[in-house]
Amino acid sequence: MADQPVLWLPRKVSAATVARARQSYDVILNEADDVSSAEKIIEMSRQADAMMPCHSEIFSADVAAQLDPRLKILANHSVGVDHCDLAAIKAKGITVTNTPDVLSDATAEIAMLLMLGAARRAVEGDRIVRSGGWTVWSPSFMVGKQVSGARVGIVGMGRVGQAFAKKARGFDMEIHYYNRSRLPEAEEHEAIYHNTLESLLPQADFLSLHCPATPETRNLLNDDTLALLPKGTVVVNTARGALINEASLMKALNSGQVMAAGLDCFQVEPGGNPAFSGHDNIFMLPHIGSATTRTRDAMGFRALDNLDAFFAGRTPKDLL
Template identity: 75%
Template sequence: MTKPVVWISRRLSDATLERAARDYDVIVNTDDTLSSADDIVGMSAKVDAIIPCHSELFSAEVAARLDPRLKIIANHSVGVDHCDLPALKARGITITNTPDVLSDATAEIAMLLMLGAARHAVEGDDLVRSGNWDFWSPSFMVGKQTTGARLGIIGMGRVGQAFARKALGFDMEIHYYNRSRLSEDKEQGAIFHETIEGLLSVADFLSLHCPATSETTGLMNADRFALLPDGAVVVNTARGALVDEVALLEALKSGKLSAVGLDCFAVEPGGNPAFAAYKNIFMLPHIGSATTRTRDAMGFRALDNLDAFFAGKTPKDQL
């Protein structure tokens, strides 16, 4: 029996590639380079399925050009803002994602960014690494303490809840905004706010964990930054589109924000070159889910969805 042909658009974990090669005829982008719209369209005529990452863009224009042979896009990501879902579904293409498996890894990165931003990690590392640490006093590099502080979370889904659980270990007071209030057992004492504006006014620390949609693009703009307490710390491990980066820099310059931790940017890869001048911006290159365990789990979840689809079943994570 002929196996379905699958294009894996980036280099996934070794365990994922091994399993994929066992069960499918696989074409792998071994160069691990970004794929253009023409690359995606060209491959769609050769394969039955694609396992892309968030770096591959399936716009309405790309969707209109895809070959009818392509039946399923099994994303190696939770977020699907790189996919025009209505346009793809109109072509009869099934779309899946990989929820659940990366929540803790991403929450760990959010914690790293929050602590690193609050305690001058970039400036301190640079000072020691450059050999310029020749001074100390009680007023030297004084940062912002998390213990007992109020943490605001926007988006209390799987990652937001995982981050809240970890922040409880730092004795933080958890506040959150979500489209709907969580059940009491999931809240674990967190305080629900019916509006983002109400949440921002109490957020000594703010962490973003919502998807990027037409409603959330530019969520943190100048007006909303102004609602935060003076000296707040903002963390974003969700999507760069959530933050107006010009407004972010203005909030830093004015002192409204004391520090920022970012794992995602409006432009990726590359980030925002203007951020490099600010040592109170702690940056990482979108590695929230980059652990061996999580990368294997993401790859296997994508393959589970393919297995179900080609067995004539509805994939667990079909969107």
């Protein structure tokens, strides 16, 4: 219908999301499902009233300054918004939303997978079996680090951090956490709060990162902070690649300070860090923390809920 708002979907979202979007919007699809350049984003702002970007679409201050006044809202198909210069976008009068809550469990599942896989040497074991190299067995073969009953440190006790803690309790883990503020006691479930990162790290036999990437948290794990961990810690990151200085992590892995790492995100995406590929003690996934059918539908629907509210003259639930 001619009077429907025009919505640009720059990446391929779930079929259910597209079908629902077409009920209320004149939808423009990116059939190629490729990453849009700054020029493409600016061009599409002249054609669309709304966009549903992912973290692959970069809205820098320079891009924001060139967005057409026609564009009224960015309904992000993500929780993290480090791909957006929020101040610059809002200065243009553009509303910004995200999709919290709906991907917490899926991302926490991947964190558990990475923690278990890194601790129990899954990459090495899989390679040995697939290559036909499994020809011997002994009590000293493929000995890893036990998760059950161990201490886990969680950096960032938001929705995903709390979902991960709930799953970790199923492994009888002792949970320590560092957060900008302490949770109410009823929400801690006996987790031990640390008011500084430096207090948390020496307690972490396992360390899982669940905080956003901000100027304050970039390179959160570096030479100095990694040195505070107990020798042989397993590090897990399902948040943002910018949280870890990858050169520092490599040094810690080579020295044995860190036994293994489970990584779903990297400083360079897509692609990751080629230097990691030769290390069996790094379990890697291609940023798929929220990649389940149920969660992708829920993320798309949450973004559409925000769009529907905006165009109905209401305040979107996930307004940033």
